[in-house]
Amino acid sequence: MRKDSFLWLTLMSSFIVLLFVTVPLLRMLTAPSLASLWETIRDPEVYRSIWLSLYTGVSAAVICFVFGTPLAYILARSEFRGKKLVEAIVDLPIVIPHPVVGIALLGLVGKNFWLGRLMHEIGLRIVGSPSGIIMVMTFVGLPFYLQAAKEGFASVSPRLEYVSRSLGASMFSTFIHITFPLAWRSILSGIIMCCARAISEFGAVIIIAYHPMIAPVLMFERFQSFGLRYSQPVAVWLIVVCLLLFLSLRLVGGGRRAGRGSRA
Amino acid sequence: MSLRIENLTVDLGQFKLENINLTLETGDFFALLGPTGAGKSVLLEALVGLVPQSAGEIYIDERRISGLSPEARGIGIVYQDYALFPHLSVLDNIRYGLKFNTKKSGVAHPPKAAAATVVNELSSLLGLNHLLHRYPATLSGGEQQRVALARALVVKPDILLLDEPLSALDPNFRQELRGHLKNLHAISGATFLMVTHDFSEALSLARHAAIMAGGGIEQSGTIEDIFRRPTTAVVADFVGMKNLFKVEFSDDAAYCGEVEFRIGRRPEPGSGYIAIRPEDLILSKNQLVSSLQNSFKGKISAVRSHGFFYEIDLTVKTLTFTAVITNHAFFDLNPVVDKYLYLSFKATAVHLF
Numbered sequence: 001m002r003k004d005s006f007l008w009l010t011l012m013s014s015f016i017v018l019l020f021v022t023v024p025l026l027r028m029l030t031a032p033s034l035a036s037l038w039e040t041i042r043d044p045e046v047y048r049s050i051w052l053s054l055y056t057g058v059s060a061a062v063i064c065f066v067f068g069t070p071l072a073y074i075l076a077r078s079e080f081r082g083k084k085l086v087e088a089i090v091d092l093p094i095v096i097p098h099p100v101v102g103i104a105l106l107g108l109v110g111k112n113f114w115l116g117r118l119m120h121e122i123g124l125r126i127v128g129s130p131s132g133i134i135m136v137m138t139f140v141g142l143p144f145y146l147q148a149a150k151e152g153f154a155s156v157s158p159r160l161e162y163v164s165r166s167l168g169a170s171m172f173s174t175f176i177h178i179t180f181p182l183a184w185r186s187i188l189s190g191i192i193m194c195c196a197r198a199i200s201e202f203g204a205v206i207i208i209a210y211h212p213m214i215a216p217v218l219m220f221e222r223f224q225s226f227g228l229r230y231s232q233p234v235a236v237w238l239i240v241v242c243l244l245l246f247l248s249l250r251l252v253g254g255g256r257r258a259g260r261g262s263r264a
Numbered sequence: 265m266s267l268r269i270e271n272l273t274v275d276l277g278q279f280k281l282e283n284i285n286l287t288l289e290t291g292d293f294f295a296l297l298g299p300t301g302a303g304k305s306v307l308l309e310a311l312v313g314l315v316p317q318s319a320g321e322i323y324i325d326e327r328r329i330s331g332l333s334p335e336a337r338g339i340g341i342v343y344q345d346y347a348l349f350p351h352l353s354v355l356d357n358i359r360y361g362l363k364f365n366t367k368k369s370g371v372a373h374p375p376k377a378a379a380a381t382v383v384n385e386l387s388s389l390l391g392l393n394h395l396l397h398r399y400p401a402t403l404s405g406g407e408q409q410r411v412a413l414a415r416a417l418v419v420k421p422d423i424l425l426l427d428e429p430l431s432a433l434d435p436n437f438r439q440e441l442r443g444h445l446k447n448l449h450a451i452s453g454a455t456f457l458m459v460t461h462d463f464s465e466a467l468s469l470a471r472h473a474a475i476m477a478g479g480g481i482e483q484s485g486t487i488e489d490i491f492r493r494p495t496t497a498v499v500a501d502f503v504g505m506k507n508l509f510k511v512e513f514s515d516d517a518a519y520c521g522e523v524e525f526r527i528g529r530r531p532e533p534g535s536g537y538i539a540i541r542p543e544d545l546i547l548s549k550n551q552l553v554s555s556l557q558n559s560f561k562g563k564i565s566a567v568r569s570h571g572f573f574y575e576i577d578l579t580v581k582t583l584t585f586t587a588v589i590t591n592h593a594f595f596d597l598n599p600v601v602d603k604y605l606y607l608s609f610k611a612t613a614v615h616l617f
Contacts, residue, residue: 159347162314165334166341167361167419177360181351 025239032233040233045218049234050241053215056130057199058245060137061191064145069187072146073175076153094143101139102207109135109208132208137198145194152186153179188253192246199242265325265422266290267311267455272320272330274310281306281479284320288423288472293449293456295466295487298476299502304459307476308425311457312339324422335364340421340454344428346408348400354411355396359383361419379418386414389451390444406437410444417452426458430465439532445469446534463503467491467537467617475499491539506586507540518614521582526557528611537617544613545587547576547597548606556608560585564601574599578607 032040040046075087093101109116109126119126126132156179164174180187202216210217215238223231272284281303288294296304309315311322313334322330329337348357362379387393390410400408409429416424429445430438446469449456460466466473467487474484477498483490491508494500511518511525518525518538525538546552551559562578562585574594578585585607589597599605 157347159343159345160349162309162312162334163341163343163347163415164349164360165314166312166337166339166421167415168335168364169361170333170335170364173364177363178349182349 028232029236029239032229032236036229037233037236041237045213046215046234046237049213049215049218050238052130052133052212053199053238054241054245056133056137056214057141057195059134060141060198061145061195063134063138064142064194065187065191068142068145069149072149072190073153073179075146076150077158090146091143093140098140098201098203099207102136102204105136105139105204106207126208128209128211130209130212133205133212133214136204136208137201140201140204141194141198144197145190148190148193149183149187152183152190155186156182185254188249192249195249196242196246199238265455266292266323267423267457268321268323269311270321270323272307272310272322273318274306274315275318276306276315279303279306279479281310284481286474286481286484288455288457290325291453291455292472293470294458295470295473296457296459296476297461297463297466297473297502298482299461302476303479304476305427306479308341308427308457308459311337311423311425312341313337338422339425340416340419340423341425341427342409342412342416342429344432346400346405346412346432348408348411348415350400353397353399354392354403355383355387357400357411358387358392358396358414358418360415382418382420383414386418389447390414404437405433406441409433409437409441413444413448417448417454420452421454424452424454424456426456428459428461431460431462442468443534463491464615464617467508467539468534475502477502504541506542507545509538509583510536511538518616523560523581523583525614526611527614527616528557529616531616535616539615539617540585540609540613541615542575542586542588544609545585546608547578547587547589547593547599548608549597551606552608554608557611558614559606559608561604562607564599564603564605567599567601576605578605580607 071090075083075090096104106127107113109119109132111117111120116126124131126135160178160182161174164178165171169177199214200216202220205214206217206220213221215234219231219234219238222234267286267288269284269286272281274281284307286294296307298304306315310317313329313332317330320330321328324338329339349360352360359379362383387396390413392407392410392414395403395407395411400411403411409432413429426445430441433441442465445456445458449469458466458470470487472485473487473490475482475490475498483495483499488508488510490499491503492506494503500506509518509520509523511520513519513527513531513535516527516529518527518531520538527538546556551561560580562580564576565579565584566575566577568575568577572591574589574591576587576589576599578587587607589599597605
């Protein structure tokens with residue numbers, strides 16, 4: 001009896017949790033009429049903002065991939081003093097409130113700091129520019145990439161690296177031929193997670209760059225000026241485009257390596 | 265080529281290898297034996313260059329390799345769990361090492377045309393030709409270990425380290441792979457160093473051996489010496505079976521000089537030794553009338569007390585047997601040096617190697 005009621009309780013609460021996530025999304029997706037969706041995507045302001053969101057998000061993920069991969073590998077492979085501290089630092093962007101991130105970065109690249117003035121003098125515009133948006137997105141997306149890549153590297157047995165080196169491969173060759181391909185699926189997941197997190201950022205971005213408008217900022221503005229019905233279609237388009245992007249990344253990236261048997 | 269380890273010390277914090285001295289002759293098949301936790305695997309990793317050594321030197325012939333990176337040492341390694349690259353086909357696994365043309369290293373890479381020949385030869389020799397396009401996850405343990413051997417030997421290492429290569433395999437595969445190891449050792453001319461905790465494996469494959477315990481070498485020498493003349497209690501305990509004889513087999517009998525043993529079965533091909541545990545020998549004052557198939561009259565050459573039991577050495581023609589008897593039996597038999605006793609044991613008590 002008690003076992004039965006316990007089972008019902010767990011099922012019911014699981015169901016409620018799932019509804020809580022899916023219902024608002026479904027409601028939003030189905031709210032705009034096809035006509036308003038069509039009209040929205042023909043609006044240059046909308047597709048420009050979605051395109052800006054996509055390419056800044058992807059750029060942030062690529063930057064995380066290039067600069068984060070070595071750190072992820074070190075964190076997965078070696079034990080050293082202060083490793084816990086490094087891991088805590090890497091996770092900071094997750095726990096800091098988003099506007100705080102924006103303010104912190106603005107303090108660095110704004111005109112009241114020498115670095116910002118220097119960048120301004122050599123013509124590098126961060127505030128109110130796509131590079132500023134990419135910087136913010138990289139900051140908030142980095143922990144997601146590092147975590148996934150680290151787990152990927154940790155799942156590759158060090159023995160495979162040992163064998164590779166005993167066969168004459170240098171550390172670098174071993175990384176290229178063995179470790180990286182075997183960790184690739186996790187790395188790809190990390191890239192997608194990082195990209196998704198970057199595109200969803202709002203609070204930090206509006207402090208660095210209200211204009212040019214990324215899609216979330218445009219949604220916010222339309223909601224403020226015209227109301228819910230004008231911001232919903234933009235949201236639908238952003239979600240659809242992002243899903244297509246991530247799906248194609250999975251297909252392209254997964255297809256090349258994954259078909260070849262399981263990871264032992 | 266020969267391998268010389270001088271005063272090697274490795275300090276891993278909780279575990280320490282201290283003052284390891286070993287010499288492996290060119291083309292030797294050397295077994296490194298010892299209980300779990302003795303430091304055998306750590307020694308292998310130190311030889312490959314995967315754990316840093318704090319003192320000592322390692323030489324291959326006259327080339328000093330201590331301090332070199334793993335890829336420059338010319339030492340191959342085969343692990344118990346095979347460690348095949350799961351994302352590469354069998355063929356790509358085998359020829360993996362040929363990609364790296366490291367001129368600085370001691371690894372002598374064959375030129376391209378010859379490389380294909382080497383891959384061919386090894387895969388034929390190990391019966392891998394029909395598996396070349398499969399992936400490791402689809403192979404049996406025995407097949408995977410054969411691929412691992414081919415992959416290690418393709419780059420012609422000076423020294424090949426084998427870390428318990430047979431212990432993860434089914435008994436059937438184990439016998440087969442033993443044959444392969446013997447064969448590969450003969451053909452490749454490489455010096456093999458095999459870690460094992462199974463004495464019968466060592467007996468059937470190796471010429472020389474060392475026993476490790478507690479991070480040090482207890483004894484090294486020929487297999488027979490270690491088996492028959494343990495110099496420390498640890499070795500004696502580890503070896504267990506003291507009555508080891510090199511024999512000629514014929515049908516279900518074994519001959520060592522003039523002594524004939526009834527073994528009641530045919531030995532596996534390649535066997536050359538028999539061994540009998542001292543506690544399996546039955547001593548008596550008069551010849552036993554029983555079903556025991558082996559019975560000899562022997563002259564007592566030594567009597568040693570061990571507190572709870574006695575060890576008696578008996579000489580039968582040219583052979584010396586060691587038997588263990590209880591204190592109670594000791595008073596019954598009253599063994600005195602130069603007196604005679606009868607010695608009997610079952611055919612099934614005879615271990616074949």
